[in-house]
Amino acid sequence: MGVCQTKSINSKKLNTSTSQTHIRIKTEVTEMSDNMPRRRLNLQIDPTKSCDNKTSPLSEGVILTQRAKRRITLKKQGSNNYTASTCSSNHILLPGCAFKKYSLIRKKQGNHSISIISNNITGKIMQLETFRKDDPECVNYIEWLMRNKIDHPNIIRISEIFQDNKYFQVVSEHFDDNDLSELIADGTKLSKPEVSQVLNQMMQAIHYLHQQQIFHGAITINSFSYQKKQDGIFVKLSNLKGIIIKLEDDLEVVKYTSPECIYHPKQNVARDVWAIALIGLTLKKGVLPYQLPHQLTQEKLRIIVKNHVFKFENKKDEAFKEFLSHSLNKNSIKRVNLEQLLNFTFITKYQQKLKSEQELLLSNILEAKPCCLLQQLIIVFLVQEFNWEQYLQIQKLFSEGDIDMDGLISKAELIQLFQKYLSIENIEDKIDKLFQELELEDEINSNLFLALTTSRRDVLSTSNIEISFEILSLNTSEITLKGLKKYLNADSDEIKLELSRLTDDSNSLNKLQFAKILELMI
Structure with a gap:
């Protein structure tokens, strides 16, 4: 510890x-x-574990290497184990259960598929998520993680990947349990400087992915987690699995889907831009800017999102109006990319010189x-x-x-x-x-x-x-x-x-x- x-x-x-x-x-x-x-x-820490190693509490596990030039595939071996097939020897799956190295502290609030854990030797707090080996999408996700090095301050960092007979176990850095939607859970509206600060970080994270030709395609407000810090709100993309494991019929995903992708889903820049801008508008208004009925079905929601037209002509803040009109343009061809949006006045004017x-x-x-x-x-x-x-x-x-x-x-x-x-x-x-x-x-x-x-x-x-x-x-x-x-x-x-x-x-x-x-x- x-x-x-x-x-x-x-x-x-x-x-x-x-x-x-x-x-x-x-x-x-x-x-x-x-x-x-x-x-x-409900704490499963073994008090008999040795804590003699008092070096850095950083996990000493596998650091995923740079984006591989050749595709990594997981080849199934005996006993339902997989090995990574690639030219690089750095891409490995650690054998055995993660709980030989880590102890469970508790399940994450609101998402019991994620566990908060601590390293038995160093005490470093991490989090762990399990994925079934018999699910092809989960296997694809593990392949994707091993093929791509994701290293950005606004994206949750993956540390290690374990496998036992039934599950893959992905160990990542621990970030606070706060989903971004909690900022407006009680009807609170964020100020424009706060919205600008959050948007800037979300766009930085997704733009980083776009630079690697990775498109999320399933961004929702709770794809991001936040911490309130001394100098503002700190945001990280915490849902990487949505890039591979798709839930197109999930109501939350539909809410933040761009109109052109409602009936023709695709992963591209325009869809991600729409989702991020809509999250920004939601944070400013304190509520999703759609009139949703109490009895909401998937098809009703699809129709609302598909047909809704945002009108920003009457907005007094010219900088915010400019940002929204270019990012929530219903015509996906006229929708600007994230690199351009990062230079818009609404983003740049609120970026204070940090100490x-x-x-x-x-x-x-x-x-x-x-x-x-x-x-x-x-x-x-x-x-x-x-x-x-x-x-x-x-x-x-x-x-x-x-x-x-x-x-x-x-x-x-x-x-x-x-x-x-x-x-x-x-x-x-x-x-x-x-x-x-x-x-x-x-x-x-x-x-x-x-x-x-x-x-x-x-x-x-x-x-x-x-x-x-x-x-x-x-x-x-x-x-x-x-x-x-x-x-x-x-x-x-x-x-x-x-x-x-x-x-x-x-x-x-x-x-x-x-x-x-x-x-x-x-």
Whole structure:
């Protein structure tokens, strides 16, 4: 499991926070009832698994190689196993069940065909989807995955493919459980800047596929998942299988099908452009822009989509009107492609200059609330599990600031780091105040530095908190010293002391208490 890789040598260097911080957290935790109903969580993590390997939590599995020049086909061997036939030896199917390497945490909410899993050695959180070997479309999809290297920041990344006697098991990166439609689930309408930001990312992902002559042809609003981050909404294409495994009669697919493809389905640029633009309009209106009857059949829906004509003449926003009129043009020949749409004013004018990673991380320091040692250790665990990329950025920034390479950043070194990346008036006074609030003398260790710099709202999502509770509680209804000692690499006596302080010597945290401790950091 993810570990705090800078273990304390001297307790004086642990940077515990003020007694006021302990009192505040303890008060919040102990106010919660200890008589809450207990329930066992459906967590199948084997607590006897070794976690001695404390290297990178990235899965060490197969990285799918670049798009093959020759078609890969799966040849059936004995015992219902397949081998990949290709000139490249890099295209392989890993034998055996994925659960020899991973442990089940839970099924994905709203889609029980997808499981949230963790690597038994590294603890890296991933997700797994199973496909039947006796389904020709599933076999075609596995062939397609092995034939194409899909590597884009706005597309879910495939890590490994396993096979047992009955199933293929596709392991991919874990992204939050949020389908894009949840942004408007309660009738909420996105602002134009938000719509522009989401459209830009969706178009970047699908344009990347188009550049490889891959056309989706089954895009719906829930082909994408999202995370709300500090600098906006982050979107990824999470439904790759729809490219191969077709559900043309599915009502959701029909809703986002372009008129010319209603009775003559095809996969091409024009169809994908229509679907993305319609998703953008839906996010802006808060509802799909069709008048749909309560008794909706496939044929009724097909007729509505086929005959509907969008009219944008009365729209006041000229930039949005231009975007919609060129992307939702009923004449597919006049519909522009994604490369052109990415340069339309509605997309470009809302693309704000984003802060550099260093600017963002350092800005977080001045806004972060004080935290106790246990909170520090848990936030390090969470960042390693759910935001490995930012963890690496923080480690790099810490190394840059640690000029004398003593494993600590002094007040003077921190001021220098700020002055290198940010122009903040009276930064020396602000750093002085920070050190006073944290009751620090003159140095910060790497754990506290990470706890201060990380984007807390991003990593402390409801989904991440729930998953981490299930891991740290070792398949029980409470987190105890045993789970904390297993996954937090710090002195056992220090963890025990912190847990005792926060829980009035009960030495356990239920789910609500655990969530509260983390929410106090936001």
